[in-house]
Amino acid sequence: MRDMVWTREDEGTPLYLQLARSLREHINSGGIGPGSALPSERDLSEMAGLSRVTIRKGIEQLIEEGVLVRKQGSGTFVARRIETSGGRLSSFTDEARKRGEDPGVIWINKSYAQPTEEEATALQIGNTARVARLGRVRLAGGEPLAIEHAVVPAEFLPELDSLGDSLYHALETHGFRPVSGTQRVRASLATPTEAGILCVKQNSEVLRIERMTWVASGRIVEFTRSVYRGDRYEFVSDLKEI
Template sequence: MAGLSRVTVRKGIQQLIDEGIVVRRQGSGTFVAPRIEARGARLTSFSDDARSRGDVASVVWIYKSYAQPTDEEAAALDVAADARVARLGRVRLSDGDPLAIEHAVVPAEFMPDLDHLQDSLYAALDAHGFRPVGGTQRVRASLATATEAGILSIEQHSEVLRIERRTRLANGRIVEFTRSVYRGDRYEFVTELNEG
Protein backbone atom coordinates (compact mmCIF):
# COMPACT_ATOMS: atom_id res chain seq x y z
CA MET A 1 0.00 0.00 0.00
CA ALA A 2 2.74 2.46 -0.90
CA GLY A 3 3.94 2.60 2.71
CA LEU A 4 0.77 4.27 4.06
CA SER A 5 -0.96 3.15 7.23
CA ARG A 6 -4.59 1.98 7.12
CA VAL A 7 -5.58 4.91 9.32
CA THR A 8 -4.07 7.38 6.82
CA VAL A 9 -5.82 5.67 3.89
CA ARG A 10 -9.18 5.64 5.74
CA LYS A 11 -8.83 9.35 6.59
CA GLY A 12 -7.97 10.10 2.95
CA ILE A 13 -10.99 8.16 1.69
CA GLN A 14 -13.26 9.89 4.22
CA GLN A 15 -11.99 13.30 3.07
CA LEU A 16 -12.74 12.35 -0.57
CA ILE A 17 -16.25 11.32 0.50
CA ASP A 18 -16.69 14.62 2.40
CA GLU A 19 -15.61 16.54 -0.72
CA GLY A 20 -18.04 14.58 -2.92
CA ILE A 21 -15.30 13.06 -5.06
CA VAL A 22 -16.19 9.51 -4.07
CA VAL A 23 -19.38 7.95 -2.74
CA ARG A 24 -19.84 5.00 -0.42
CA ARG A 25 -22.71 2.61 -1.15
CA GLN A 26 -23.80 0.26 1.64
CA GLY A 27 -22.96 -3.31 0.72
CA SER A 28 -21.32 -2.36 -2.60
CA GLY A 29 -18.18 -0.38 -1.81
CA THR A 30 -16.68 3.03 -2.52
CA PHE A 31 -16.86 4.54 -6.01
CA VAL A 32 -15.79 7.69 -7.82
CA ALA A 33 -18.79 10.05 -7.92
CA PRO A 34 -19.73 10.70 -11.53
CA ARG A 35 -19.80 14.33 -12.72
CA ILE A 36 -22.95 15.23 -14.59
CA GLU A 37 -22.51 17.33 -17.69
CA ALA A 38 -25.66 19.31 -18.42
CA ARG A 39 -25.94 20.99 -21.79
CA GLY A 40 -26.75 24.65 -21.19
CA ALA A 41 -28.34 25.31 -24.58
CA ARG A 42 -31.08 22.65 -24.40
CA LEU A 43 -34.38 22.88 -22.54
CA THR A 44 -34.71 19.55 -20.77
CA SER A 45 -36.14 18.32 -17.50
CA PHE A 46 -34.21 16.84 -14.59
CA SER A 47 -36.13 13.56 -15.06
CA ASP A 48 -35.36 13.35 -18.79
CA ASP A 49 -31.67 14.12 -18.15
CA ALA A 50 -31.43 11.40 -15.48
CA ARG A 51 -33.10 8.82 -17.70
CA SER A 52 -30.81 9.69 -20.63
CA ARG A 53 -27.85 8.82 -18.36
CA GLY A 54 -29.47 5.52 -17.38
CA ASP A 55 -30.27 6.79 -13.87
CA VAL A 56 -33.56 6.53 -11.99
CA ALA A 57 -35.02 9.95 -11.25
CA SER A 58 -37.16 10.43 -8.16
CA VAL A 59 -38.48 13.25 -6.02
CA VAL A 60 -39.16 14.09 -2.39
CA TRP A 61 -41.89 16.70 -2.20
CA ILE A 62 -41.45 19.54 0.27
CA TYR A 63 -44.72 21.23 -0.70
CA LYS A 64 -47.35 21.30 -3.47
CA SER A 65 -50.00 23.96 -3.07
CA TYR A 66 -51.94 26.76 -4.69
CA ALA A 67 -51.40 30.34 -3.55
CA GLN A 68 -51.21 33.92 -4.72
CA PRO A 69 -47.86 34.92 -6.21
CA THR A 70 -45.42 37.20 -4.47
CA ASP A 71 -44.76 40.49 -6.28
CA GLU A 72 -41.53 39.02 -7.68
CA GLU A 73 -43.27 35.85 -8.89
CA ALA A 74 -46.12 37.82 -10.49
CA ALA A 75 -43.58 39.95 -12.37
CA ALA A 76 -41.51 36.92 -13.43
CA LEU A 77 -44.60 35.06 -14.68
CA ASP A 78 -46.25 38.19 -16.10
CA VAL A 79 -49.48 37.51 -14.20
CA ALA A 80 -51.74 39.70 -12.05
CA ALA A 81 -50.93 40.09 -8.36
CA ASP A 82 -54.20 38.32 -7.47
CA ALA A 83 -53.65 35.41 -9.88
CA ARG A 84 -53.59 31.83 -8.60
CA VAL A 85 -50.33 29.92 -8.95
CA ALA A 86 -49.10 26.43 -8.15
CA ARG A 87 -46.13 26.59 -5.78
CA LEU A 88 -43.93 23.47 -5.90
CA GLY A 89 -40.94 22.63 -3.72
CA ARG A 90 -39.01 19.39 -4.08
CA VAL A 91 -35.70 17.60 -3.72
CA ARG A 92 -34.54 15.95 -6.96
CA LEU A 93 -32.76 12.61 -6.68
CA SER A 94 -30.87 10.54 -9.22
CA ASP A 95 -30.31 6.89 -8.29
CA GLY A 96 -31.28 7.85 -4.75
CA ASP A 97 -28.67 10.63 -4.42
CA PRO A 98 -30.06 14.11 -3.66
CA LEU A 99 -28.70 16.40 -6.38
CA ALA A 100 -30.93 19.48 -6.40
CA ILE A 101 -33.55 21.47 -4.53
CA GLU A 102 -36.14 23.11 -6.78
CA HIS A 103 -38.75 25.76 -6.01
CA ALA A 104 -41.10 26.27 -8.98
CA VAL A 105 -44.07 28.56 -9.50
CA VAL A 106 -46.51 27.91 -12.36
CA PRO A 107 -49.75 29.75 -13.23
CA ALA A 108 -52.56 27.52 -11.92
CA GLU A 109 -54.26 27.46 -15.32
CA PHE A 110 -51.30 25.42 -16.61
CA MET A 111 -51.27 23.06 -13.60
CA PRO A 112 -54.94 22.40 -12.76
CA ASP A 113 -54.39 19.11 -10.88
CA LEU A 114 -51.63 18.86 -8.26
CA ASP A 115 -52.83 15.45 -7.00
CA HIS A 116 -51.55 13.70 -10.13
CA LEU A 117 -48.23 15.55 -10.32
CA GLN A 118 -45.52 12.89 -10.07
CA ASP A 119 -41.73 13.37 -10.41
CA SER A 120 -41.68 15.43 -13.63
CA LEU A 121 -43.18 18.92 -13.85
CA TYR A 122 -42.60 19.00 -17.62
CA ALA A 123 -44.43 15.67 -18.09
CA ALA A 124 -47.39 17.08 -16.13
CA LEU A 125 -47.35 20.31 -18.14
CA ASP A 126 -47.14 18.26 -21.36
CA ALA A 127 -50.13 16.13 -20.27
CA HIS A 128 -52.20 19.33 -20.03
CA GLY A 129 -50.86 20.66 -23.37
CA PHE A 130 -48.52 23.25 -21.83
CA ARG A 131 -44.98 21.87 -22.26
CA PRO A 132 -42.47 24.76 -22.51
CA VAL A 133 -40.59 25.19 -25.78
CA GLY A 134 -37.94 27.71 -24.74
CA GLY A 135 -36.82 30.08 -22.05
CA THR A 136 -33.93 31.71 -20.24
CA GLN A 137 -31.71 30.34 -17.53
CA ARG A 138 -29.19 32.06 -15.29
CA VAL A 139 -26.52 30.08 -13.42
CA ARG A 140 -24.29 31.46 -10.69
CA ALA A 141 -21.86 29.98 -8.20
CA SER A 142 -22.67 30.10 -4.51
CA LEU A 143 -22.19 28.32 -1.19
CA ALA A 144 -24.69 25.97 0.43
CA THR A 145 -26.58 27.19 3.48
CA ALA A 146 -26.83 24.86 6.48
CA THR A 147 -30.35 23.80 5.44
CA GLU A 148 -29.38 23.21 1.80
CA ALA A 149 -26.30 21.24 2.88
CA GLY A 150 -28.41 19.02 5.13
CA ILE A 151 -30.95 18.31 2.39
CA LEU A 152 -28.28 17.63 -0.26
CA SER A 153 -26.02 15.58 2.06
CA ILE A 154 -23.03 17.89 1.60
CA GLU A 155 -20.96 20.04 3.94
CA GLN A 156 -22.21 23.53 4.81
CA HIS A 157 -20.56 26.14 2.57
CA SER A 158 -19.89 23.54 -0.15
CA GLU A 159 -20.05 24.90 -3.68
CA VAL A 160 -23.48 24.91 -5.28
CA LEU A 161 -24.94 26.24 -8.51
CA ARG A 162 -27.96 28.53 -8.16
CA ILE A 163 -30.15 28.39 -11.24
CA GLU A 164 -33.04 30.65 -12.11
CA ARG A 165 -35.19 29.51 -15.04
CA ARG A 166 -38.15 31.07 -16.81
CA THR A 167 -39.74 29.02 -19.59
CA ARG A 168 -42.40 29.89 -22.11
CA LEU A 169 -44.97 28.31 -24.39
CA ALA A 170 -44.90 28.58 -28.19
CA ASN A 171 -47.23 31.62 -27.93
CA GLY A 172 -44.75 33.41 -25.66
CA ARG A 173 -46.66 32.98 -22.35
CA ILE A 174 -44.42 32.33 -19.34
CA VAL A 175 -45.23 28.88 -17.97
CA GLU A 176 -42.64 28.40 -15.23
CA PHE A 177 -40.45 30.39 -12.84
CA THR A 178 -38.02 28.09 -11.01
CA ARG A 179 -35.15 28.65 -8.62
CA SER A 180 -32.91 25.66 -8.00
CA VAL A 181 -29.81 24.77 -6.01
CA TYR A 182 -27.65 22.07 -7.63
CA ARG A 183 -24.69 20.30 -6.08
CA GLY A 184 -21.54 21.93 -7.47
CA ASP A 185 -19.48 18.80 -6.84
CA ARG A 186 -21.67 16.80 -9.23
CA TYR A 187 -22.87 19.23 -11.91
CA GLU A 188 -21.16 21.07 -14.75
CA PHE A 189 -23.13 23.19 -17.20
CA VAL A 190 -21.62 23.09 -20.68
CA THR A 191 -22.50 25.41 -23.58
CA GLU A 192 -21.23 25.05 -27.13
CA LEU A 193 -19.65 28.22 -28.51
CA ASN A 194 -19.56 29.22 -32.15
CA GLU A 195 -17.83 32.12 -33.83
CA GLY A 196 -20.45 34.79 -34.42
Protein backbone atom coordinates in the same frame (compact mmCIF):
# COMPACT_ATOMS: atom_id res chain seq x y z
CA MET B 1 -5.93 0.33 -8.65
CA ARG B 2 -2.94 -1.79 -7.69
CA ASP B 3 -0.60 0.62 -9.47
CA MET B 4 -1.50 3.56 -7.24
CA VAL B 5 1.65 5.20 -5.91
CA TRP B 6 1.51 5.61 -2.14
CA THR B 7 4.32 7.63 -0.58
CA ARG B 8 4.37 9.11 2.90
CA GLU B 9 5.02 12.84 3.23
CA ASP B 10 6.40 14.83 6.15
CA GLU B 11 5.30 13.96 9.64
CA GLY B 12 3.25 17.19 9.88
CA THR B 13 0.58 15.93 7.46
CA PRO B 14 -1.93 13.44 8.92
CA LEU B 15 -1.79 10.05 7.25
CA TYR B 16 -5.45 10.11 6.22
CA LEU B 17 -4.88 13.36 4.30
CA GLN B 18 -1.81 11.85 2.62
CA LEU B 19 -3.92 8.86 1.61
CA ALA B 20 -6.70 11.14 0.34
CA ARG B 21 -4.18 13.06 -1.78
CA SER B 22 -2.80 9.85 -3.32
CA LEU B 23 -6.28 8.51 -4.07
CA ARG B 24 -7.34 11.87 -5.54
CA GLU B 25 -4.30 12.01 -7.82
CA HIS B 26 -4.83 8.40 -8.88
CA ILE B 27 -8.45 9.11 -9.78
CA ASN B 28 -7.61 12.37 -11.59
CA SER B 29 -4.96 10.61 -13.66
CA GLY B 30 -7.51 8.04 -14.87
CA GLY B 31 -6.28 5.21 -12.67
CA ILE B 32 -9.85 4.48 -11.66
CA GLY B 33 -12.70 5.77 -13.80
CA PRO B 34 -15.94 7.60 -12.94
CA GLY B 35 -18.56 5.25 -11.57
CA SER B 36 -16.00 2.57 -10.71
CA ALA B 37 -16.05 0.95 -7.28
CA LEU B 38 -13.28 1.65 -4.82
CA PRO B 39 -11.54 -1.40 -3.30
CA SER B 40 -12.74 -2.37 0.15
CA GLU B 41 -11.27 -0.74 3.25
CA ARG B 42 -9.55 -4.03 4.01
CA ASP B 43 -7.90 -4.19 0.57
CA LEU B 44 -6.84 -0.54 0.75
CA SER B 45 -5.43 -1.13 4.21
CA GLU B 46 -3.28 -3.99 2.89
CA MET B 47 -2.19 -2.02 -0.18
CA ALA B 48 -1.19 1.12 1.72
CA GLY B 49 -0.03 -0.48 4.97
CA LEU B 50 -2.36 1.76 6.98
CA SER B 51 -4.99 1.06 9.60
CA ARG B 52 -8.59 0.74 8.53
CA VAL B 53 -9.43 3.74 10.71
CA THR B 54 -6.99 5.83 8.66
CA ILE B 55 -8.38 4.40 5.42
CA ARG B 56 -11.92 5.24 6.51
CA LYS B 57 -10.99 8.84 7.39
CA GLY B 58 -9.23 9.30 4.03
CA ILE B 59 -12.29 8.01 2.18
CA GLU B 60 -14.60 10.26 4.23
CA GLN B 61 -12.44 13.23 3.25
CA LEU B 62 -12.92 12.46 -0.45
CA ILE B 63 -16.65 11.90 0.04
CA GLU B 64 -16.89 15.37 1.61
CA GLU B 65 -15.01 16.80 -1.38
CA GLY B 66 -17.40 15.08 -3.79
CA VAL B 67 -14.65 12.94 -5.33
CA LEU B 68 -16.26 9.74 -4.01
CA VAL B 69 -19.85 8.76 -3.27
CA ARG B 70 -21.09 6.05 -0.93
CA LYS B 71 -24.09 3.96 -1.93
CA GLN B 72 -25.81 2.20 0.91
CA GLY B 73 -25.34 -1.54 0.64
CA SER B 74 -23.20 -1.27 -2.51
CA GLY B 75 -19.90 0.34 -1.54
CA THR B 76 -17.94 3.47 -2.40
CA PHE B 77 -17.61 4.72 -5.97
CA VAL B 78 -15.79 7.40 -7.91
CA ALA B 79 -18.28 10.21 -8.48
CA ARG B 80 -19.44 10.90 -12.02
CA ARG B 81 -19.19 14.49 -13.21
CA ILE B 82 -22.48 15.35 -14.87
CA GLU B 83 -22.17 17.49 -17.98
CA THR B 84 -25.36 19.17 -19.07
CA SER B 85 -25.85 21.50 -21.99
CA GLY B 86 -26.43 25.13 -21.10
CA GLY B 87 -28.31 25.65 -24.36
CA ARG B 88 -30.84 22.80 -24.29
CA LEU B 89 -34.26 22.97 -22.64
CA SER B 90 -34.81 19.67 -20.87
CA SER B 91 -36.03 18.36 -17.54
CA PHE B 92 -34.02 16.83 -14.69
CA THR B 93 -35.98 13.60 -15.16
CA ASP B 94 -35.19 13.35 -18.88
CA GLU B 95 -31.50 14.13 -18.35
CA ALA B 96 -31.15 11.50 -15.60
CA ARG B 97 -32.78 8.82 -17.74
CA LYS B 98 -30.51 9.66 -20.68
CA ARG B 99 -27.55 8.98 -18.38
CA GLY B 100 -29.06 5.61 -17.48
CA GLU B 101 -29.91 6.71 -13.93
CA ASP B 102 -33.17 6.34 -12.05
CA PRO B 103 -34.59 9.80 -11.19
CA GLY B 104 -36.45 10.38 -7.95
CA VAL B 105 -38.09 13.12 -5.92
CA ILE B 106 -38.53 14.05 -2.28
CA TRP B 107 -41.30 16.61 -2.03
CA ILE B 108 -40.73 19.60 0.24
CA ASN B 109 -44.02 21.30 -0.54
CA LYS B 110 -46.80 21.06 -3.10
CA SER B 111 -49.49 23.69 -2.61
CA TYR B 112 -51.56 26.49 -4.12
CA ALA B 113 -51.02 30.13 -3.22
CA GLN B 114 -51.09 33.66 -4.54
CA PRO B 115 -47.83 34.89 -6.09
CA THR B 116 -45.46 37.29 -4.40
CA GLU B 117 -44.92 40.59 -6.16
CA GLU B 118 -41.66 39.27 -7.64
CA GLU B 119 -43.31 36.08 -8.89
CA ALA B 120 -46.27 37.92 -10.39
CA THR B 121 -43.88 40.23 -12.25
CA ALA B 122 -41.74 37.32 -13.48
CA LEU B 123 -44.75 35.29 -14.64
CA GLN B 124 -46.60 38.35 -15.96
CA ILE B 125 -49.75 37.53 -14.03
CA GLY B 126 -51.92 39.42 -11.56
CA ASN B 127 -51.25 39.48 -7.82
CA THR B 128 -54.52 37.63 -7.18
CA ALA B 129 -53.81 34.82 -9.65
CA ARG B 130 -53.56 31.24 -8.40
CA VAL B 131 -50.15 29.58 -8.63
CA ALA B 132 -48.74 26.19 -7.68
CA ARG B 133 -45.67 26.18 -5.44
CA LEU B 134 -43.56 23.07 -5.96
CA GLY B 135 -40.52 22.42 -3.77
CA ARG B 136 -38.52 19.26 -4.46
CA VAL B 137 -35.23 17.52 -3.79
CA ARG B 138 -34.12 15.91 -7.05
CA LEU B 139 -32.43 12.50 -6.85
CA ALA B 140 -30.55 10.35 -9.32
CA GLY B 141 -29.70 6.81 -8.31
CA GLY B 142 -30.90 7.68 -4.81
CA GLU B 143 -28.35 10.50 -4.47
CA PRO B 144 -29.60 14.06 -3.78
CA LEU B 145 -28.29 16.35 -6.53
CA ALA B 146 -30.49 19.44 -6.53
CA ILE B 147 -33.16 21.42 -4.72
CA GLU B 148 -35.82 23.03 -6.91
CA HIS B 149 -38.50 25.57 -6.08
CA ALA B 150 -40.90 26.15 -8.99
CA VAL B 151 -43.84 28.54 -9.28
CA VAL B 152 -46.31 27.76 -12.08
CA PRO B 153 -49.68 29.37 -12.88
CA ALA B 154 -52.22 26.82 -11.66
CA GLU B 155 -54.09 26.80 -14.98
CA PHE B 156 -51.14 25.09 -16.66
CA LEU B 157 -51.19 22.06 -14.37
CA PRO B 158 -53.53 19.22 -13.46
CA GLU B 159 -54.69 19.03 -9.85
CA LEU B 160 -51.71 18.75 -7.53
CA ASP B 161 -52.92 15.45 -6.08
CA SER B 162 -52.34 13.88 -9.50
CA LEU B 163 -48.96 15.55 -10.10
CA GLY B 164 -46.15 13.03 -10.55
CA ASP B 165 -42.41 13.47 -10.10
CA SER B 166 -41.83 15.25 -13.44
CA LEU B 167 -43.13 18.80 -13.80
CA TYR B 168 -42.45 18.91 -17.54
CA HIS B 169 -44.31 15.64 -18.09
CA ALA B 170 -47.31 17.09 -16.23
CA LEU B 171 -47.17 20.29 -18.29
CA GLU B 172 -46.90 18.30 -21.51
CA THR B 173 -49.82 16.05 -20.58
CA HIS B 174 -51.91 19.15 -19.87
CA GLY B 175 -50.89 20.68 -23.22
CA PHE B 176 -48.37 23.23 -21.94
CA ARG B 177 -44.91 21.76 -22.54
CA PRO B 178 -42.27 24.57 -22.49
CA VAL B 179 -40.69 25.21 -25.88
CA SER B 180 -38.18 27.95 -24.99
CA GLY B 181 -36.68 29.65 -22.00
CA THR B 182 -33.89 31.58 -20.35
CA GLN B 183 -31.57 30.40 -17.63
CA ARG B 184 -29.10 32.19 -15.36
CA VAL B 185 -26.38 30.26 -13.53
CA ARG B 186 -24.14 31.64 -10.81
CA ALA B 187 -21.68 30.15 -8.35
CA SER B 188 -22.49 30.24 -4.66
CA LEU B 189 -21.97 28.44 -1.35
CA ALA B 190 -24.42 26.05 0.28
CA THR B 191 -26.30 27.28 3.32
CA PRO B 192 -26.45 24.96 6.36
CA THR B 193 -29.97 23.84 5.35
CA GLU B 194 -29.00 23.25 1.71
CA ALA B 195 -25.87 21.37 2.76
CA GLY B 196 -27.90 19.07 4.99
CA ILE B 197 -30.44 18.32 2.26
CA LEU B 198 -27.77 17.72 -0.41
CA CYS B 199 -25.50 15.73 1.94
CA VAL B 200 -22.50 18.03 1.42
CA LYS B 201 -20.43 20.17 3.79
CA GLN B 202 -21.65 23.61 4.77
CA ASN B 203 -20.23 26.26 2.39
CA SER B 204 -19.63 23.65 -0.32
CA GLU B 205 -19.77 25.02 -3.85
CA VAL B 206 -23.21 25.01 -5.44
CA LEU B 207 -24.73 26.37 -8.64
CA ARG B 208 -27.77 28.61 -8.28
CA ILE B 209 -29.99 28.49 -11.34
CA GLU B 210 -32.93 30.71 -12.19
CA ARG B 211 -35.08 29.49 -15.09
CA MET B 212 -38.07 30.94 -16.90
CA THR B 213 -39.79 29.06 -19.71
CA TRP B 214 -42.46 29.81 -22.31
CA VAL B 215 -45.09 27.78 -24.07
CA ALA B 216 -45.70 28.06 -27.83
CA SER B 217 -48.26 30.86 -27.37
CA GLY B 218 -45.60 33.04 -25.75
CA ARG B 219 -46.95 32.86 -22.21
CA ILE B 220 -44.56 32.27 -19.33
CA VAL B 221 -45.24 28.88 -17.80
CA GLU B 222 -42.52 28.45 -15.18
CA PHE B 223 -40.38 30.45 -12.75
CA THR B 224 -37.92 28.12 -11.03
CA ARG B 225 -34.98 28.64 -8.70
CA SER B 226 -32.70 25.68 -8.10
CA VAL B 227 -29.56 24.79 -6.19
CA TYR B 228 -27.35 22.14 -7.84
CA ARG B 229 -24.33 20.45 -6.32
CA GLY B 230 -21.20 22.09 -7.68
CA ASP B 231 -19.12 18.97 -7.10
CA ARG B 232 -21.27 16.96 -9.49
CA TYR B 233 -22.47 19.35 -12.18
CA GLU B 234 -20.81 21.14 -15.09
CA PHE B 235 -22.82 23.27 -17.51
CA VAL B 236 -21.33 23.13 -21.00
CA SER B 237 -22.18 25.46 -23.93
CA ASP B 238 -21.09 25.22 -27.56
CA LEU B 239 -19.43 28.36 -28.90
CA LYS B 240 -19.58 29.60 -32.47
CA GLU B 241 -17.69 32.37 -34.20
CA ILE B 242 -19.89 35.37 -34.90
